[in-house]
Amino acid sequence: MKTSNPLYTFSTYSSGLLRSDLPAGLSVFLVALPLCLGIALASGAPLFSGLVAGIVGGIVVGFLSGSEMSVSGPAAGLAVIVADAITNVGAYEVFLVGVVLAGAIQLGLGLLKAGKLSSFFPDSVIKGMLVAIGIVIVLKQIPHALGRDNDYEGEFAFQQLADGENTLSEIYRAVETASMGALIISAVSLALLIGWERLAGRGWRFFKTLPGALMVVFVGIGLNQLFRLYMPEWYMGDTAHQHMVQIPVVAADKPWWSIFTFPDFSALSNPRIWAVGATIAIVASLETLLNLEAADQLDEQRRVSSTDQELIAQGVGNMVSGLVGGLPVTSVVVRTSANVFSGAKTRVSTIVHGVLLAIAVFAAGSLLNYIPLSCLAAILIMVGYKLAKPKIFKSVYNDGLNQFIPFILTVLGIIFTDLLIGITIGAVIGVMFILYTNSQSTVKVIRQGKRIEIKILKDLYFLSKPQLKVILRTLQPGDQVIVDGTDAQFIDHDIYNMLRDYTDTAKAQGISYELKNVIKTKSALPKVEPVKEVLIN
Template sequence: MLVPSAIQSRLVSIKEDVFASFVVVLVALPLSMGLALVAGYSFESAAAVGLISGVIGGVVVGLLSGCSLQVSGAANGAAVMAAVFIRDLGFEAFALVVVLSGLIQIAAGALRFGPVFRAVSPALIQGMLAGIGLLIFASQFHVMVDDTPPGVGREFSGVVNLWSLPAAIWKGVSMDAHRSAALLGMLTISVILLWPRIAPKRLAFLPAPLLGVGLATFAAWLFGADIKFVPAPDDLLAAISPPSPQSFLRLGEVGLWLVAFSLAFVSGVESLLTATAVDTMQRRTPRTRYNRELVAQGAGNVLCGALGVLPISGVIVRSSANVAAGGRTRLSTILHGVWILLLITLAPDVLRLIPVASLAAVLVYAGLSLIKFGFLRFLWREDRIELGIYAATLVTVVATDVLTGIAVGVGLAIAHLFYTFSHLHITIEESNGMAVIRLEGAATFIRLPTLAAAFEQLPHGARVHLQVHELSYIDHACLDLLASWEKDLRADDGELVLDWDALNGLFRERNRRNGAKGEKLRKDRGNEEPIADVGLRPAE
């Protein structure tokens, strides 16, 4: 039986989820419609197609999801691919492709491929988020002044949208056809920025984006603004276009399966990387269950394909809005889908009162919020190489697409990892009749020939001081070489001075896991004590 305190805590959680779901709806509405237009749907059907995908992403994927606070729907990568595939295959065959991609994702989750995406550099994640944030900001800024983003349907669309921002600002300032929309957008952003600072305690629970859109809607109605409003669909069922019986005859085409695999891969990558990002944003919910998330996304895409609407994946803009608005459980994700369904079926006239510019302003703010300047300052101070990965990922996402940006970031991260575990700098100096050898970096089997060559330069019977305090890692192959070299020096009446305790700290855990190797090295040196306990010791 629940105690009163538990009931009170649950009620607070429900309240937070309800308000967060309202904020996510405000983000989802323009994104859903805008990405449907990018994919090639007409202006009349784009709202219905995108919003149906949002309902499925909220309710179906939300119920099954392995990441409670991730919100799914139409996403950038899948929408761009959809535009190409619809052009080449047609709408009905593309619907079959979406079904197949969903089945592939379900199979990938069942085969437990999901956790691979946990091994991702934080710089890559933040670079991807910042790149997506810039893309959203650049495109929606044009929409906020009731203009069409000039990059739509063009190569390097993100760069084009960014480059043309001054023109959008000029239109919003100087042209009557755009000034009203720009003012409503600025009103929305102003409320979002000011409300948390000026809100009375009794009203602080109201989400700032919801209040901003509400005030902009009231102002547009009050002054009879001549602007664009949300194009709510009159007939929701007219937008549904399931695969035709003729399209199933193409299941034997290799090309169709390649398209399905590529769509499944892109949607899966976007979803799981977004889930990883959501985990870094909050500590309120358990970490993502990646295999379950893949299955959930697959189930959602099977249903999207069966209805002939846009494919879905985890969307970082919606998910970050959910986290920032205080969402606590998957209820916020599910409710956002429910509200969209109720709006487009029971209250389409309410949707038609909302200025498109106001919703775009919410996305302008959300896009900029994805750029974490504090993380940039941290990378600048602590790790310039990781900063390079961040910058390369960001620039590639903006200049090309999300998947290419991720590929570039992963490639650079792997190169950095390989360099870190293969770089070994060796210096040899003479001091007081003793050869001083400094090792810096990682002593692994890859650098074993270089390390052996450095030792072979020394004369027989040399007195050697080996400095290892700048080593970051040493593996058994190099450790075995040191032990053999010390034995050879002693046999030639030489001397080796080495901080064995410091060296021992680098491989202590490895020897615990590989006791047999430690025992072999101990016997080779004639030492009766375990290496992992006392370390190798210099010759007397």
């Protein structure tokens, strides 16, 4: 059972920073770095805009967030929307006005307590989303692990816009064109991560304190430089090569603030920009609320995040991001998962990752460009595997088909379409199963010879109509039937009419038929007694 958020003090956050959150923040930073750049590329926006959004998501949203585990930044699910919006409004500066408006709308939604909408998504769909994203991460990172980097980091849709391939065909192409250097770096990195985690699990302080992701980066850089010296055909390239991290470096002759792009507020008179803002607000809020549910499931302490506070944080974050030239931000499962699996305890890790992104932009870009994407692929593959372990499938299957079918359809939907479409498919199927299951346990038939009681156990909705029809058709001449609706607070209009109209049928067939407390005027909403305030002295 989930518990409410514990009360954190300054000392709690400080100890978390020193023991767990600093290494976790570093690991999340390494994962987020190529994703911020890749999503900016996919969005048709300046590369710096992805990094700016990552910094804002880490620092601003991190401070204000309603969750201790959630990590925010630019989201792959918004890439197509952003790309279309930039094209439609004509300039990136104009698009930024839409990001600011989206933030204002999200802020309003948070103040209006709209966060409760996330509770309407079935648990099986949230589990399916986590597993599907884990599988997609693994599938999408295999090409990068093999040295094929035609598709940008952060592309999670099945159909790839970057090179016209899809997830499966891209893997096939990667196997055909595999680079021995990338294969060695990714294989060594995976082995190092697995071994590092096992030794940390045995209590070795060195391996628990120092993040394995950082060692993977050092090993990846070292191996690539050794290839340059001794095996040039395996060398992945220099800092400007597509197989490497490519952080734009601020020109020496330009001020540091030159990386920022500012919105053109003269576009407020353009109706299109208001539509862009509303669209981003709705999609970003939905993705954030779903990811927050996922973050709570991943959190070992089972804390309950404040969805309303998160919408406020996202709103402020998007307003700030839009004002300084960043992409829209949402809570993101990939970074949140990396955060949890890296041992984070509090939001300090999220803030640390944002600070490190800022340092990367302003001070260390040229150094970080020596990191091969293949070693970062190994880190992400480990995150993906932890999200989609085989035991999760078995656990959900043991919960019954009414849980497993929405779960597996969500998984397949996300893998073969994209995140939002897959979640929609799973949610629709999940709700149908809930309604169907409820409809199967609403009526109980008690038979004692010719005396038959049809007892309505709870509220009757339209899905129960077929079941009641079947029961009524089994009645025989001479039966004495009572339909008892005492326990139902609500009876669907069509069902009420059907039960009432059966009176004539029963009379014609020689059936004694009585309706007991089957009342049309019963409300679908139960009466709620006012809460009395109790003062404790």
